[in-house]
Every structure is written in structure tokens, then in C-alpha cells.
Amino acid sequence: MTTSTSARPIQTLxxxxxxLEAAITVCLADPSPKPVHKLRTSTRRVEAQLTLLSxxxxxxxxxxxxxxxxxxxxxxxxxxxxxxxxxxxxxxxEEKATASTKEASDQLSGTLKHQRTQxxxxxxxxxxxxxxxxTRSLESLLEALDPAKFQILPAxxxxxxxxxxxxxNIPSEALPDDPDELHAIRKxxxxxxxxxxxxxKSARTPRKLAAAxxxxxxxxxxxxxxxxxxxxxxxxxxxxxxxxxxxxxxETALANYRSHIQSLRTRR
Numbered sequence: 001m002t003t004s005t006s007a008r009p010i011q012t013l014x015x016x017x018x019x020l021e022a023a024i025t026v027c028l029a030d031p032s033p034k035p036v037h038k039l040r041t042s043t044r045r046v047e048a049q050l051t052l053l054s055x056x057x058x059x060x061x062x063x064x065x066x067x068x069x070x071x072x073x074x075x076x077x078x079x080x081x082x083x084x085x086x087x088x089x090x091x092x093x094e095e096k097a098t099a100s101t102k103e104a105s106d107q108l109s110g111t112l113k114h115q116r117t118q119x120x121x122x123x124x125x126x127x128x129x130x131x132x133x134x135t136r137s138l139e140s141l142l143e144a145l146d147p148a149k150f151q152i153l154p155a156x157x158x159x160x161x162x163x164x165x166x167x168x169n170i171p172s173e174a175l176p177d178d179p180d181e182l183h184a185i186r187k188x189x190x191x192x193x194x195x196x197x198x199x200x201k202s203a204r205t206p207r208k209l210a211a212a213x214x215x216x217x218x219x220x221x222x223x224x225x226x227x228x229x230x231x232x233x234x235x236x237x238x239x240x241x242x243x244x245x246x247x248x249x250x251e252t253a254l255a256n257y258r259s260h261i262q263s264l265r266t267r268r
Contacts, residue, residue: 049198171185
């Protein structure tokens with residue numbers, strides 16, 4: 001069938017919204033690492049789908065509910081992201097702890113665990129405050145898009161849109177040195193990945209592209225996690241052995257990340 005390798009953008013958006021609502025409910029009951037990660041990912045996937053829709057011509061007007069939904073999604077994503085980052089940092093400390101750095105590792109972990117407790121309180125507060133408003137804005141968005149709910153998008157076109165959007169939204173410099181620009185490339189790769197992943201599993205080309213974006217996203221995430229952890233360690237422990245070890249891991253991860261950037265820039 002012609003549509004077997006075609007995406008259905010609005011149907012996918014509806015499914016992702018359902019997943020997001022479920023993630024919010026679970027996270028309110030249990031803001032532990034897995035539910036928080038699921039919530040953060042769910043907000044990103046909805047945002048990515050809205051980005052894809054912005055690239056498609058001929059859709060019904062939906063700018064007002066989309067703008068409100070994006071505003072609220074950003075609040076949830078940032079609150080969940082604060083917790084997720086701390087969870088990753090704590091895990092990295094525990095994985096890399098040695099007998100000689102145990103005291104410093106325990107001190108740093110204790111500080112981060114305290115931060116997580118407060119971030120968890122903040123997340124629950126934000127979810128309770130904005131859940132109803134977000135639900136209403138997403139319902140309004142789906143209602144506005146309903147006339148186009150059966151629209152399909154060929155997988156080949158979806159892949160081209162994801163690749164072009166990624167290329168247009170990263171710095172023009174081949175391999176930037178600025179940490180903010182490097183971090184922006186990672187975030188762009190994440191959204192491009194989620195866009196490409198909306199293609200059916202039988203659509204091999206966009207699925208391969210999604211895998212390439214995921215690899216870039218993960219290497220960029222590893223670099224950024226070590227970068228932030230190095231800064232935290234330096235702030236709390238000074239130029240300690242643990243800080244130096246984290247900095248070395250950051251430099252190694254950066255080299256790997258830059259290699260991935262170069263690889264994906266030349267991919268067409």
C-alpha cells in the first residue's frame with residue numbers, strides 16, 4: 001500500500017499527547033528517575049511534532065493554541081530537565097567513584113541529592129499548576145487541526161524535512177567551539193530525531209536518519225553532562241583530583257561529539 005511507508009502527522013500528535021498526559025499522571029504520583037525521564041521525553045516529542053507541523057503547508061489555522069501549548073510544555077520540560085540532569089550527574093559520580101575520591105564523591109553526591117529533593121518539589125508544583133491549562137490548550141490544538149486529521153506525509157519527504165530542518169537550525173561554522181552552540185546542536189539533533197522517528201518502522205531511510213541523530217544526541221549529551229558536572233565539582237571541591245578526572249572525561253566526550261557532528265554534517 002502507498003500509505004504503508006507514510007507518516008500521519010496529526011494522528012501521531014494525538015498519540016503523543018495521550019502519552020504525555022499519562023506521563024504527567026505517573027510523575028505526579030511518583031517523581032522518581034524513570035517517570036521524570038518519560039515526562040521530559042514526552043514533552044520533547046510533542047514539541048518535535050509541532051515543529052514538523054510548522055513545516056507542512058495547507059494545515060488549518062492553529063497558531064494560537066499551539067503557542068499556548070508550547071509555552072506550557074516548556075515549563076514542564078525545564079522542570080523535569082532539572083531533575084533529570086541531577087539524576088544523571090549522581091549516577092556519573094557513583095560510577096566513577098574510587099577509594100581515593102570516595103570522600104569527595106560522597107560530598108558532591110550529597111549536595112546533588114539535596115538539589116534533587118527541591119527540584120522534585122518544584123516539578124510537582126508546576127505540574128499541579130499547569131496540568132489543566134495544558135490539557136485545554138492541547139485539546140484546542142487538536143480541535144483546530146481536526147479537518148486535516150487524515151493527512152499523510154510520505155516517509156521520504158519526512159526524512160528530507162527532518163534533515164533540512166536540522167541543517168538550517170545549527171551553526172553554520174563547521175565545528176564550533178562555543179559550549180552554547182555545541183549544546184544547541186545536541187538539542188536540535190534531538191528534535192530532528194523525534195521528527196524522523198514518526199516515520200513508520202518500514203520506512204528505512206528516515207529510520208536510519210533518526211538513528212544517526214540519536215547517536216549525535218547521545219554523544220552530545222555525554223559531553224554536556226561531564227561539562228556541567230566538572231563545573232559543579234570545581235565550584236564545590238576546587239581543582240581536586242575528582243574535578244580533574246571529570247574534566248578529562250569531558251574532553252574525551254567532546255572529541256567524540258565533534259566527530260559525530262562532522263559525520264552528520266556530511267550525511268545526505
